[in-house]
Amino acid sequence: MYALVDINGAFVAMEMVFRPADRNKPAVVLSNGDGCIIAANKIAKQLNGFAMYAPAFQLEDVLNKNNVLRFSPNFELYVDMSRRFIKELSFFTDKVEVYSIDEAFLDLDIKNIDFTDYGQLIKRTILKNLDLSVGIGIAPTKALCKVASKIAKKFTERTNNVYVIDSEEKRVKALKWLPIGDVWGIGSGFAKKLLQLNIKNAYQFTQLTDSWVLKNMTVVGLRLKHELEGKSCLQLETIKEPKKAIGTEKAFGKLIADYELIKEATSSYVEYCAGKLRRQNSVASAIVVLLETNSFSTSDEQYYNRTVVSLPIASNNTTYLVKNAVDGLNRIFKNGLRYKRVGISLIGLYPDNSIQGNLFVNHNPKHSNLQKVIDQLNLKYEQDTIRLATSGLNKQLWESKAMLRSPRYTTRLNELLNISGDVLNR
DNA sequence: TCTGGGGTCCTAGGACCC
């Protein structure tokens, strides 16, 4: 049996850990630039006229009228809380798959336990130690865990946040209950297609033939069907594989025409991603650079372009990667346009201990010691203590603002929670 | 005025190899 443990309303819940006085208020977390609503607590979701993922400015009235608390995204906090969440889970089994920032699959291959009791124990532990509430679905396959977890969350009064699918009867009942569009792995595209065929729930989906599913939904769809039938096809991936791509693309705070500022942003993104690249001991063999105007504008000239810069020698050296990314930017940059976003992605990643040489390029590793020292300083003090001059000093001119970001309570010494001031006075 | 960001996997088709 597997378990899926999932933090309820994760981002808002993580904010509320440090704001106990605000727990009964509606609250949302917004996307970069305070654009869209990406997370909300139950109270906010139940408000009249509320819509998840809507642009915040469209819901201005609803948010103001109900005094909804708004937060800029604070991923540094969420990532750290997530790390603590996984640590708690690892006390229950050493087979943990970190599935996302707020979810993990566990292998419950443990003899003589009552799964419901065990789930409740996990739930109580996370609540006690982290002040976060979770939902837990337990079943013989991962896809069925997802189904069980939905039931656990939907019918909290009956399930107390833990639901186990451990019989054929429960499986069929659960699948008949689950609308096709809510099935893990069925997105809006396939949901639409299946509804046209009068497939309305997960159970009906499992009644299709294997060959139809294979032909129309590839092997991915077929695996899902088997999983829902109770035949496990998706293994627990407990070993964290290195990423195959590391990228960043973000909207600017305002539209930007100035090449120098866009170059700064590009350099700064590469610097950030190259750090992640080195931390997973990889090198990149190519860089994607993309540039985009504001697609929502009806008056501005529209432009979208991307290019792939192949590197003669794979590398994880910031200076070298930045230089090549800027070459890419130069290829696609057009004067006279107002840009909304630049993005870079390091691709073709492989381990840094097996770099393929190049007969025709003189590889000069003289920067690698410098790079190490910079990384050490940035680790010891703070991110960006030392950075490239090409990443510039004008961040405030292009970076989107995060006016509503809460303190990074658990990762910055100068943003620690002040108990008497921050909590008791609230 | 304001409209998210960061990933994975699969397939088809085109180019190439011997």
Place this chain on the structure above:
DNA sequence: TCTGGGGTCCTAGGACCC
């Protein structure tokens, strides 16, 4: 008359996830 067979690698596009 008859025009192979078995591969790899890359890219674009489409699907999905949180």
